[in-house]
Amino acid sequence: MKNSLEKAPARNPSPQVAWGLLTTNLGLPGVGSLLAGRKVGVPQLILSLTALILTVVFGLKFILWYFANRKEMSDPYADPFVTLKAMWLAVRWAVLGMALFALSVAWAFITSWSVLRRAKQFAPPQVSEKQPP
Numbered sequence: 078m079k080n081s082l083e084k085a086p087a088r089n090p091s092p093q094v095a096w097g098l099l100t101t102n103l104g105l106p107g108v109g110s111l112l113a114g115r116k117v118g119v120p121q122l123i124l125s126l127t128a129l130i131l132t133v134v135f136g137l138k139f140i141l142w143y144f145a146n147r148k149e150m151s152d153p154y155a156d157p158f159v160t161l162k163a164m165w166l167a168v169r170w171a172v173l174g175m176a177l178f179a180l181s182v183a184w185a186f187i188t189s190w191s192v193l194r195r196a197k198q199f200a201p202p203q204v205s206e207k208q209p210p
Contacts, residue, residue, distance in 0.1 A: 095196035099189035106178075106185035113192045121188070125181035131174030142167040 090098065090113060102109030107122025143150070150160060
C-alpha cells in the first residue's frame with residue numbers, strides 16, 4: 078500500500094495558493110505544509126495536535142483545580158509564594174502545551190514563508206490588460 082505523502086513532490090504553487098497555505102498553517106500547523114507537498118508537515122501536525130491535546134486536557138484540569146481551591150487562592154493571609162507555587166504546579170502542563178503550539182505555529186510559518194517566497198520567485202510574469210499607448 079502506497080502512502081500518498083511519500084510520493085508528494087514539493088510543488089511550486091501560485092502566490093495566491095501559497096498565501097492560502099500560509100493561513101492554513103497558522104490555523105492548524107502542518108496542514109498547509111502537507112498541502113504544499115512538504116514532508117516536514119507531518120512532524121508539524123503531530124507537534125501541533127500533541128500541544129492542542131496537552132493544553133485542553135491540562136487546562137480543564139487546572140480549571141477544576143482552581144474551582145476546588147479558589148478559597149485558598151483568595152485568602153489575604155496566605156503566603157503568596159506558596160499560593161503561586163501551588164498554582165504553577167497545577168498549570169505547568171497546560172503552559173507547556175501552549176508553548177509547544179506556539180513553536181509549531183512558528184515552524185509552520187517558516188515553512189509557509191519559504192513556500193511563498195518560492196512561489197513568488199517562479200510565478201509567471203503578469204500580463205497587463207492595458208494596451209500600450
